[in-house]
Amino acid sequence: MRQVLLVLVLAALALALQKGLLVFQEVESPYEVNGTFLLYIYQPGCEECKRLEALFSDGEVAALMSKYSLYTLDLSRARISGIDVVVDGQVAYVDHGVVKYYVVRGERTFLIPGTPTVVIGVAEGGRIRLLGFWTGADVPPGVDLKRVFVEFLSPKGVQEGGDAFPYAALLSAFVLGVASAFSPCVLPVLGVAAVTHFARRSLPKVLLGMVLSYAAVGVAVAAVGGAVAYARQVFLAVGGVALLLLGAVLLVERLSVKYAAAVSRLQTFAFKRLGSAGDFLFGFSLGAVWTPCILPYAGFATVVALASLAGNYLALFAALLLYGLGLAAAVYAVVRGVAKYIKGGRWVEVAIGVLSVAAGVYFLGLCL
Structure with a gap:
């Protein structure tokens, strides 16, 4: 019995990935996430991914991210282009270093716009309800990357009307x-x-x-x-x-x-x-x-x-x-x-x- 437990523990560790102060569970598909989750999508050698990952060692950022079930997905291995999601109201997103809100409803395919992309949402009943997404780490000069990411991780209440399509x-x-x-x-x-x-x-x-x-x-x-x-x-x-x-x-x-x-x-x-x-x-x-x-x-x-x-x-x-x-x-x-x-x-x-x-x-x- 102990050997079986040891094998299970080792298997779980093999699927875990340490980034900064946080431990992510590696998945091969976005549909493997559960509960209120944060899915970090990256690719090896991605310079902007490294810039974003540097924030994972910050105590304040790590504390906010720890409220989610953390998952990571290597886009170069997964070879996926989009995620089927359900949207019911507000979606928080980052545009030029500013957290904005967009209101939309219905079943959609969220087209992954590159790496790094961070998706937050709730996985329930085999469906993913999208709450927000962050893409890139190329904020303009003078904008604090950490401040924007902290705001993204703590989205506000529903914004009436949302933002116009850009x-x-x-x-x-x-x-x-x-x-x-x-x-x-x-x-x-x-x-x-x-x-x-x-x-x-x-x-x-x-x-x-x-x-x-x-x-x-x-x-x-x-x-x-x-x-x-x-x-x-x-x-x-x-x-x-x-x-x-x-x-x-x-x-x-x-x-x-x-x-x-x-x-x-x-x-x-x-x-x-x-x-x-x-x-x-x-x-x-x-x-x-x-x-x-x-x-x-x-x-x-x-x-x-x-x-x-x-x-x-x-x-x-x-x-x-x-x-x-x-x-x-x-x-x-x-x-x-x-x-x-x-x-x-x-x-x-x-x-x-x-x-x-x-x-x-x-x-x-x-x-x-």
């Missing part, structure tokens, strides 16, 4: 997309763009397909929740296979003539015969990669989260589309600019072929 933030979505092109999260997209360019495919058409897919999948996740997860897996699988084929085509020169001819026929069917549509569909199949990687830039993150909660899918599509276009424009400029300084040659084809195969394996791995 449509003005849509105007900055394109600029924020450009800025996000230089973050580690976009490295897979840069890799795909490089492979596309050096494989002599139409980079603008591939990027356009990725942008439209990204926006469409984001809206679909917000509209129907987990039901779209299977479609995203199909997109990732198709894109991964296409990258493997492109890599094989670039690397096949030293292989047998028969194998080279077979790969060439596949390339001809998949890309040349389909022409522009082939390049567009290739990009469309990879757009889903961006969906769980929406970066928590203040106003943009608020638009994404509030649009998903309000069921305003047109505003959500516009935000994701503008953000994606900005990101694609920056990626295009970077790849074309770097290409000017790289002379052609067999070594370039081999290097890009290896990159393509690695990217294909990575995307297929996301399907597992």
